[in-house]
Amino acid sequence: MSGVTMDRTPVAGSGAPQPSYSLRQPRLPRWTPAALAAAAVAAGTGIGLGAGLSSHMQWGLIAALLYVAAMYVLATRVEGRRQAKDRLATSLVWVCFVLAVVPLVSLVWETISRGVKVLDVDFLTHSMGGVLTIRPGGGVYHAIIGTLEQVGIATAIAAPLGLLTAIYLVEYGRGRLAKAVTFFVDVMTGIPSIVAGLFILSFWIIMLDNGYSGFAGSMALAILMVPVVVRSTEEMLKLVPNELREASLALGVPKWRTILKVVLPTAIGGIATGVMLAVARIAGETAPIVLLVFGSQVINNNPFDGAQSSLPYYIYEQWAAGNEASYDRAWAAALVLIAFVMILNLVARGIARWKAPQSSR
Amino acid sequence: MAKRIDVSGLSAFYGAHKAIDDISMTVEPRSVTAFIGPSGCGKSTFLRTLNRMHEVTPGGRVEGKVLLDDENLYGPGVDPVSVRRTVGMVFQRPNPFPTMSIYENVAAGLRLNGTRVRKSELDAVVEKSLQGANLWKEVKDRLDKPGAGLSGGQQQRLCIARAIAVEPQVLLMDEPCSALDPISTLAIEDLIGELKERFTIVIVTHNMQQAARVSDRTAFFNLAGVGQPGRLVEIDETARIFSNPSVQATEDYISGRFG
Ligand SMILES: Nc1ncnc2c1ncn2[C@@H]1O[C@H](COP(=O)(O)OP(=O)(O)OP(=O)(O)O)[C@@H](O)[C@H]1O
Numbered sequence: 001m002s003g004v005t006m007d008r009t010p011v012a013g014s015g016a017p018q019p020s021y022s023l024r025q026p027r028l029p030r031w032t033p034a035a036l037a038a039a040a041v042a043a044g045t046g047i048g049l050g051a052g053l054s055s056h057m058q059w060g061l062i063a064a065l066l067y068v069a070a071m072y073v074l075a076t077r078v079e080g081r082r083q084a085k086d087r088l089a090t091s092l093v094w095v096c097f098v099l100a101v102v103p104l105v106s107l108v109w110e111t112i113s114r115g116v117k118v119l120d121v122d123f124l125t126h127s128m129g130g131v132l133t134i135r136p137g138g139g140v141y142h143a144i145i146g147t148l149e150q151v152g153i154a155t156a157i158a159a160p161l162g163l164l165t166a167i168y169l170v171e172y173g174r175g176r177l178a179k180a181v182t183f184f185v186d187v188m189t190g191i192p193s194i195v196a197g198l199f200i201l202s203f204w205i206i207m208l209d210n211g212y213s214g215f216a217g218s219m220a221l222a223i224l225m226v227p228v229v230v231r232s233t234e235e236m237l238k239l240v241p242n243e244l245r246e247a248s249l250a251l252g253v254p255k256w257r258t259i260l261k262v263v264l265p266t267a268i269g270g271i272a273t274g275v276m277l278a279v280a281r282i283a284g285e286t287a288p289i290v291l292l293v294f295g296s297q298v299i300n301n302n303p304f305d306g307a308q309s310s311l312p313y314y315i316y317e318q319w320a321a322g323n324e325a326s327y328d329r330a331w332a333a334a335l336v337l338i339a340f341v342m343i344l345n346l347v348a349r350g351i352a353r354w355k356a357p358q359s360s361r
Numbered sequence: 362m363a364k365r366i367d368v369s370g371l372s373a374f375y376g377a378h379k380a381i382d383d384i385s386m387t388v389e390p391r392s393v394t395a396f397i398g399p400s401g402c403g404k405s406t407f408l409r410t411l412n413r414m415h416e417v418t419p420g421g422r423v424e425g426k427v428l429l430d431d432e433n434l435y436g437p438g439v440d441p442v443s444v445r446r447t448v449g450m451v452f453q454r455p456n457p458f459p460t461m462s463i464y465e466n467v468a469a470g471l472r473l474n475g476t477r478v479r480k481s482e483l484d485a486v487v488e489k490s491l492q493g494a495n496l497w498k499e500v501k502d503r504l505d506k507p508g509a510g511l512s513g514g515q516q517q518r519l520c521i522a523r524a525i526a527v528e529p530q531v532l533l534m535d536e537p538c539s540a541l542d543p544i545s546t547l548a549i550e551d552l553i554g555e556l557k558e559r560f561t562i563v564i565v566t567h568n569m570q571q572a573a574r575v576s577d578r579t580a581f582f583n584l585a586g587v588g589q590p591g592r593l594v595e596i597d598e599t600a601r602i603f604s605n606p607s608v609q610a611t612e613d614y615i616s617g618r619f620g
């Protein structure tokens with residue numbers, strides 16, 4: 001073996017005629033995109049100032065267009081057409097990413113900068129009981145309690161329901177019934193929250209003559225949550241390779257134990273993430289709360305009896321009050337709500353990573 | 362322990378498509394029977410009818426009889442779950458459970474069935490099975506590591522250990538070496554030689570040498586034509602099949618003069 005290599009080495013090194021094409025091509029230096037982006041932003045700002053455009057959005061769009069065009073022209077000149085197309089696609093992706101992130105970052109920034117003004121321990125531990133809306137003071141404690149209880153009950157209803165439905169659809173569902181269930185889940189996905197609220201209102205409060213309560217709101221939230229859980233769980237279960245099911249069945253494990261002990265553990269990370277995202281989605285719903293929980297200024301720890309508040313409702317209510325002190329409270333509550341959703345997201349990611357199948361590392 | 366398999370008039374379907382037609386054969390206990398034949402002739406399908414895994418496939422349906430020591434697997438009131446506990450299976454691609462460690466993978470058959478076993482007993486079963494699968498020495502220091510972290514050949518032997526841990530009477534193997542290197546293949550072939558002392562073994566293989574090396578009897582399957590169901594052409598002593606088969610098609614296939 002080594003003899004062959006020894007023989008070949010001199011041949012390869014002896015200046016064999018170069019082929020007419022080369023593997024090397026002129027490349028733009030690595031810092032080009034960054035430099036060009038900076039230049040484009042500067043140009044955009046310059047043009048914006050020069051033309052007296054008031055909206056910063058317009059400045060940004062001009063800069064983005066300039067960047068994409070300049071990158072393409074430059075790459076065509078230096079690197080050739082194929083590379084230029086690659087650069088064009090890359091820069092478009094980047095521009096879209098920035099366009100998507102800008103509103104998100106500015107939203108979080110706005111909320112944090114306005115929200116921290118009144119956000120302190122007092123705010124988190126007091127209700128609005130006995131506080132005039134035009135006066136500073138008061139807090140969100142009652143709204144936090146309301147949100148936690150309503151969302152908790154909704155999850156307790158919707159998560160098992162959605163999970164079992166998804167298991168049915170993926171593991172057992174064949175034929176008409178499965179198709180019908182899938183269809184209704186799709187329809188449910190499209191139900192506006194206000195409609196879910198109206199349904200529970202007419203059914204639970206008007207027809208069955210129950211009073212306003214957190215539980216009524218939970219039911220509406222559960223209606224909104226079920227399809228999301230079904231969909232995400234379904235996708236996760238479909239990702240579990242069939243070979244694992246067959247391996248388990250071939251060991252003489254009954255189907256239900258296979259699902260419980262092999263399929264679900266393999267998919268649990270993704271399922272938990274899906275449930276958490278569904279929770280995050282319903283945590284911000286306002287319409288069913290307005291209709292069914294009614295809203296309240298005071299602490300009500302019992303979700304099954306009497307009006308409660310909730311974070312989104314509190315924000316709406318404080319904003320509607322329309323004065324300086326209530327605006328501050330609305331922003332602070334918005335910050336609390338965003339933090340709640342973010343924590344849920346982080347928990348979901350943590351679970352997903354912790355429970356991910358341990359593959360070859 | 363080991364049981365005889367008697368198949369008579371067995372046909373298997375995928376929906377309306379008939380994959381194998383009217384197969385009858387006898388598999389002797391404590392022996393290795395090899396299935397050979399061209400791709401798509403229904404070897405895997407037939408193998409899966411022997412432990413009622415065929416019906417797991419949507420649309421899968423079976424006609425005919427499979428007697429396991431005089432008991433029809435497809436008789437009324439027979440529970441496929443207990444059939445599969447009696448007739449174990451190793452698949453073509455190694456498929457260890459990704460959420461489980463090496464130890465848990467081997468113990469899976471017992472644990473998943475909810476069998477109550479003491480830790481010490483389970484330890485013993487795991488060690489015995491891993492030793493039976495020739496894997497013990499390689500993994501005894503990392504039993505708590507994920508099973509998916511082993512090499513392909515080790516994973517396949519892990520799957521064999523998992524299959525023999527539940528002490529089946531018959532072991533079906535569908536091309537267990539097709540993804541393995543020659544050394545792992547040899548290890549598994551040696552293993553088959555040892556396992557046949559205890560189990561009835563049926564192995565599907567595309568490797569003629571392997572069939573000649575490991576099996577006592579060989580069955581040759583073929584397709585009558587494109588779109589036709591697969592059939593059993595002949596089954597005989599391996600030595601005879603490879604030296605002097607009674608059907609011309611078998612000789613053509615084995616000597617490579619085919620299609
Ligand atoms: N899940 C399935 N659904 C429908 N038809 C199938 C399915 N699996 C196999 N078949 C068909 O059944 C026939 C036999 O397939 P089978 O997998 O048993 O062949 P095989 O002999 O094992 O082939 P190979 O040697 O390539 O593994 C083929 O015609 C195949 O197309």
Ligand SMILES: [Mg+2]
Binds near residue numbers: 405
């Ligand atoms: Mg096959």
